[in-house]
Amino acid sequence: MTDRILLTCGEPAGIGPELAPLALESGVDFVWIGDPRHLPEGTAYHEVVAPSDPVPEGRLPVLPHDFAAPATPGRPDPANAPDVIEVIARAVDLIMRGESRAMTTLPISKQALKEGAGFGFPGHTEYLADLAGGVPVAMMLASTTVTPPCRVVPATIHIPLSQVPDALTDRVLEQAIRITHAALIRDFGIAAPRIAVAGLNPHAGEGGTIGHEEIRRFRPLLDRLRAEGMQIAGPLPADTMFHPPARSRYDAAICAYHDQALIPIKTLDFAGGVNVTLGLPFIRTSPDHGTAFDIAGQGRADPASTIAALRMARDMAANRA
């Protein structure tokens, strides 16, 4: 077992390869799993055989993973898609075999994996849940540089907006709330979590005049959870949940769909935002951004979110240990 965090390489045509050496400034002990050929020219790295092997100071620890092809920044090669997926599975396998406690994933291109390897999952979140045995999970985006903090959990993730009302069942909403509540206690050290739940409709349905989901579905569920003793506010109008005074009244916001959650967090803290998968039997964080193909290979990628993700994984692992 090592405290070293496993950093998966993600899409090699994205900004992942250039973020890896920059992430050394995090001060976190991590090992990058990827093909050294994809690293920026001149990267000082040291190959290891096992995650815990010693590495000379100042060098990027690399657990080599052979990829089918070199990488051209901005242009994902379908031949590399299976290897991108395999690196993620390899990291989980190393953790499940007790060689490490936590992983941080550099961005993948969902489209490239679907087209290149028939990847059957919407993203890391669902794939990691499957690798962990099909456990129920939730995707949290957590700020690290704003006060009060902004932590958001979309109850539905990578589905078309037209499917959200039907997908937002009692079970889905209750699962998101319960997983978040448990994680706030376990991994964020909040003894009595306060949760705010956004309504689906504008003005949270305006008393039923702009939709009925809040009255017919949200309120009975939230009343039941409140009766259990959970501190839950809502369903609330989403547009007044994210200014500072509103954020001071809760520890995490459960939102109805992807952009209702991710627009505020990426607006408030794009550089410091961290994606955390809640509910896994191990720790997984990732930066809050994607592959940034438009700037890949140009030396313009900001490592801040990756650094925040590595530090959060380290701190969560230490907390759990």
Ligand SMILES: NC(=O)c1ccc[n+]([C@@H]2O[C@H](COP(=O)([O-])OP(=O)(O)OC[C@H]3O[C@@H](n4cnc5c(N)ncnc54)[C@H](O)[C@@H]3O)[C@@H](O)[C@H]2O)c1
């Ligand atoms: N966790 C993940 O693996 C993850 C997260 C989000 C998106 N994606 C994937 O990434 C691909 C591109 O997605 P997108 O374009 O919607 O989002 P993106 O985050 O890749 O890029 C959005 C904009 O933000 C900029 N940007 C992103 N990260 C940056 C950084 N570190 N420094 C400086 N600028 C940065 C990009 O240049 C671009 O202009 C898609 O295939 C998507 O599925 C993956």
Ligand SMILES: N[C@H](C(=O)O)[C@H](O)COP(=O)(O)O
């Ligand atoms: N929805 C996240 C975002 O926009 O940042 C990201 O795509 C999550 O994807 P993963 O499930 O691959 O972490």
